Amino acid sequence: MRDVAERAGVAVVTVSRVVNGLGPVREETVDRVNAAISAIGYQRNEIARSLRPGQNSMTVGLLLGDLTNPFYASLAKAAVDVAKQDGYAVLLSTADEDPEVERRAVGELIGRRVAGLIVVPDQGDHAFLDEVNAHDRVPIVFVDRPATGAEADVVLVDNEGGGAAATQHLIDHGHRRIAIIVAPSYYTTGRRLRGYRKALRRSGVPADEDLVVTLRRGTTEDACAATHVLLTSARPPTAIFSTTGFLTEGVLRARQQLAAPVAVVGFDDFKLADMLPTPVTVVASDTEELGRHAARLLIDRISGEDGPTRRTVLPVRLIARGTGELRPQSQ
Amino acid sequence: MRDVAERAGVAVVTVSRVVNGLGPVREETVDRVNAAISAIGYQRNEIARSLRPGQNSMTVGLLLGDLTNPFYASLAKAAVDVAKQDGYAVLLSTADEDPEVERRAVGELIGRRVAGLIVVPDQGDHAFLDEVNAHDRVPIVFVDRPATGAEADVVLVDNEGGGAAATQHLIDHGHRRIAIIVAPSYYTTGRRLRGYRKALRRSGVPADEDLVVTLRRGTTEDACAATHVLLTSARPPTAIFSTTGFLTEGVLRARQQLAAPVAVVGFDDFKLADMLPTPVTVVASDTEELGRHAARLLIDRISGEDGPTRRTVLPVRLIARGTGELRPQSQ
Numbered sequence: 001m002r003d004v005a006e007r008a009g010v011a012v013v014t015v016s017r018v019v020n021g022l023g024p025v026r027e028e029t030v031d032r033v034n035a036a037i038s039a040i041g042y043q044r045n046e047i048a049r050s051l052r053p054g055q056n057s058m059t060v061g062l063l064l065g066d067l068t069n070p071f072y073a074s075l076a077k078a079a080v081d082v083a084k085q086d087g088y089a090v091l092l093s094t095a096d097e098d099p100e101v102e103r104r105a106v107g108e109l110i111g112r113r114v115a116g117l118i119v120v121p122d123q124g125d126h127a128f129l130d131e132v133n134a135h136d137r138v139p140i141v142f143v144d145r146p147a148t149g150a151e152a153d154v155v156l157v158d159n160e161g162g163g164a165a166a167t168q169h170l171i172d173h174g175h176r177r178i179a180i181i182v183a184p185s186y187y188t189t190g191r192r193l194r195g196y197r198k199a200l201r202r203s204g205v206p207a208d209e210d211l212v213v214t215l216r217r218g219t220t221e222d223a224c225a226a227t228h229v230l231l232t233s234a235r236p237p238t239a240i241f242s243t244t245g246f247l248t249e250g251v252l253r254a255r256q257q258l259a260a261p262v263a264v265v266g267f268d269d270f271k272l273a274d275m276l277p278t279p280v281t282v283v284a285s286d287t288e289e290l291g292r293h294a295a296r297l298l299i300d301r302i303s304g305e306d307g308p309t310r311r312t313v314l315p316v317r318l319i320a321r322g323t324g325e326l327r328p329q330s331q
Numbered sequence: 332m333r334d335v336a337e338r339a340g341v342a343v344v345t346v347s348r349v350v351n352g353l354g355p356v357r358e359e360t361v362d363r364v365n366a367a368i369s370a371i372g373y374q375r376n377e378i379a380r381s382l383r384p385g386q387n388s389m390t391v392g393l394l395l396g397d398l399t400n401p402f403y404a405s406l407a408k409a410a411v412d413v414a415k416q417d418g419y420a421v422l423l424s425t426a427d428e429d430p431e432v433e434r435r436a437v438g439e440l441i442g443r444r445v446a447g448l449i450v451v452p453d454q455g456d457h458a459f460l461d462e463v464n465a466h467d468r469v470p471i472v473f474v475d476r477p478a479t480g481a482e483a484d485v486v487l488v489d490n491e492g493g494g495a496a497a498t499q500h501l502i503d504h505g506h507r508r509i510a511i512i513v514a515p516s517y518y519t520t521g522r523r524l525r526g527y528r529k530a531l532r533r534s535g536v537p538a539d540e541d542l543v544v545t546l547r548r549g550t551t552e553d554a555c556a557a558t559h560v561l562l563t564s565a566r567p568p569t570a571i572f573s574t575t576g577f578l579t580e581g582v583l584r585a586r587q588q589l590a591a592p593v594a595v596v597g598f599d600d601f602k603l604a605d606m607l608p609t610p611v612t613v614v615a616s617d618t619e620e621l622g623r624h625a626a627r628l629l630i631d632r633i634s635g636e637d638g639p640t641r642r643t644v645l646p647v648r649l650i651a652r653g654t655g656e657l658r659p660q661s662q
Contacts, residue, residue, distance in 0.1 A: 048595070058443075059422070059443065061392070062342070066406050066408060067398070067404045067405070067407050067408040067411070068404055068405045070401070070404070073398045073399055073401070074398070074399050076398050076423070077397060077398040077399050077425070080398070080423060080424070081425075084424070084425075089422050089423075089424065089439060089440070089443055090422065090423050090424075091390070091412060091420050091421065091422055091423075092393075092407070092414070092421050092422075092423040093411070093420065093421075094408070094411055094412075094415075107422060109420070112389075112390065112420055174441040189576075202350055249602075249603070252606065253606070256606060270602075270603075271580075271601075271603070271609070272601075272602070272603045272604065274608065275584065275587060275607055275608075276581065276603070276606055276608075277606075277607075277608050283606075
């Protein structure tokens, strides 16, 4: 495919688009690419095969968590869309934070001869993926979190910056007792916690470790229970920063059950956030862009790009809707 | 695989589980299956290949709509889980109601030698799938809707019964002017409309065609706009039955913007329905069961089950939460 691109004087991605009849390409460019293909004598299938000898190169693997989590669903949607534009099919697999399941799923995807892998890695050691990368010559892109022990391209959102922004927003609205609810040992929520601490320190707000709640599981139910404990304690917080969408739902359920006027900022936007009795303030990241960006990086690698590993951090933004703008109340 | 099952005296699915090291199987059964495999001299890959000569039989294709629609996301999740249990990987493709895109996506999946296909079909003619089924010997299961012109197993929910139940619920709460909002030419919403008409007729409530709103697109925005028109008309409805999750969101947005006390029942449950200012009454179907059931039917077919085509209709249930129990108000 690179030969064709070189001969036609266009980018590899353009050749891919022409070959697969997709995407916006000028007619003149199409003609040039087709001429180059004829000259070199490539057929579509030969192009595919030439990318990775012996592999079914027009398929990429996508390994992520539970699709009923809208975060993963929109990530998958975006990755599938980009892959399809370049003529790649997507083999979908899920691992749900279990290192053993993840390792097996990777093995199965490699066994099916994917041309590349997009992985949302769990917390385990990923040195085995370096071997996959080097030995099987299957490029990998990590999304949402880097992987311990493995070197590869990674696309993240600005977790620390978002955590600091959420906390600063609550400080700016007069809060001094701000709790944070964190899912267990996730890379992302760890960084969001770091941002929280940084914002408190910067503003001279004393940290109270009783207000840092680390859950055993990152579920809505556990977050709801933890919020009940916080809000009925002797010295309740006046504000809560919840660090994932699932956790935010739990915090809001407890808040509603107790009719507590506690301020809330959640990390990650969610459907109907603006329609709840008090519309919910969130730090939003562009999940679809995360998926699109990862798919593009991967296809670059499959197409032969072999520079040093790249780390992309996408920005986040605070959306003020109501729960984050509540002033402290004595409870 | 059937030879192995026969020899071991177990079901084909059990052999599949043992071969792939998945699922709960008693040790004694595992031994029996392994003995049968040794006796017959099968290797895992041979088993896979034997299922459909010349095809990569351990992969199934899943073709559905936009994954950011929670309906498709949970359907996909369930199908992937079941497929994985039986050692199948899932190739995911999306078509978004465009017949041309769907046809191309099917072609690409077949070209990748899937052992079977799960398809949420659009409204176009699907006679080409009969050829796929017969000529390529790739079994197909349709989910959520049957496909025009193609004979294959299909798994549906009780759309007509659900539509009647939603409407009857509103009639029971005193409503006579009940509007229905329908997405354009979907099989499912067509059946839900049929249930609506049936319930009105059964209760002797006169039908008013001005209250039957068929949208040009099935989007939240169009449903919101249509609800504005309905609620500000000379003779507004006192209740609205919205026939999909996206439409329900639009109806609720308009309801909130106008502060209108109109009663609402939505088809399909959704996250946070119980947390809105007035909790939302819905007709709920078990979307994950839809996906699981389809995947099981497909794997049966791949494993050699060749009886007549099957049609499964899953039940729905009404969940009363608030918006459906509002009495008629003069507006």
